[in-house]
Amino acid sequence: MILANPGLPGLQMTLLLPMAISLIYLSKLKLTISFLINFTCLLVIYFMSEASRADMTPYEYFAYLFIIVAGYIVYLAVIERGAEVLSTLRQAAEKEEDLLIQNRVMERLSKTDALTGLYNHKTFQNTLDTFVQRADQSAMQLQLAVLDIDNFKSINDNFGHSAGDSVLKHVVKVILEKSASNDVVARYGGEEFAIVFTEKNFDQALASLEEMRRAIAELRHPEIGGGTVTISAGLQNYYGSLSKSEFFKKADTYLYDAKNNGKNQVQHSRSYNYFV
Known part of the structure; x- marks a missing residue:
């Protein structure tokens, strides 16, 4: 150009x-x-x-x-x-x-338990509140299980807290393996855990909980000389107008029934408008 x-x-x-x-x-x-x-x-x-x-x-x-x-x-x-x-x-x-x-x-740290990686007590309460509101509005199926390791204090007393922590981790691993991806598992406190079952009917939630109980009872723990531990659990099905506190209280009551009736078992009730 x-x-x-x-x-x-x-x-x-x-x-x-x-x-x-x-x-x-x-x-x-x-x-x-x-x-x-x-x-x-x-x-x-x-x-x-x-x-x-x-x-x-x-x-x-x-x-x-x-x-x-x-x-x-x-x-x-x-x-x-x-x-x-x-x-x-x-x-x-x-x-x-x-x-x-x-x-x-x-x-994440504020929502989870440092030892087990599960949701902590506060997060569990918030999550349960959300699910109860949703179930109350949409009639979704919802179950709550409260679990406790039997005689856990004796493990800490006889083998030390480090061994107790290891046992907790082993138990949590089994619980997570037997839980579905849409279930919410939390460490409620100490050796006590809570599971919110969603998208299951009562029989399915009960079967899942029983599978956890059996798998935990069969698991050997080298930290306690190859011994085993068991869990007791209470399972409650949600029904309309049941508040969050009442929902948890009923599941917790069944847990204590399991403890008082010999441990290593799941107590529950099929009443209160049980969903088939």
Whole structure:
């Protein structure tokens, strides 16, 4: 275009456009290559085209060269500044991501029990409240089980709290393995656990709970000399207008019935509008 219009002043400035386009990539290498090519083209145009030399004074020629060099310096400064801005934004994004991860970790820690990784007492109460409200409004099937490891105090007394912690972890592992993905398992306190069964009828929840009880009773614990532990549990089916506190109290009452009737068993009731 420049060679075809040698008499058109200022057309050489179009050589700045490829350099300007390289700013999109914020790449010094691309800008430098573009500058060298454009600078070379300007030299070629002047020395290889008689028409260009005839219509261009030496002052104009050197002015064009100077503008090309000045444009390169300005664009280079723009790229460096853009790189600084991107670096700042990247660091800010990384800090925000780190903060988000920390917040998620803290949120998880605030919701879970440190030893077992299960939901803690507070989270269980909030979750149970939500499920009870939903069940009351939509008549969804809901069961609550309260479990307790039998004679757990004797384990701590005879083998130490470290052995007791290991036994707790083993028991929790079995409970989680026998629970469905939509069940909510929480450590209610000490050696006591709570399970909210959802999307099950009463028989299915009872079968799942019995399977846990049997698997735990068969599990050997090397921390206590290869001995076994058992659990007692109470299971309550939800029915309309039953409050959260009453719901839990009934399941807890059945737990104590299981304890008083010999332990290693599940006590429950099929009354109160039992869902088939």
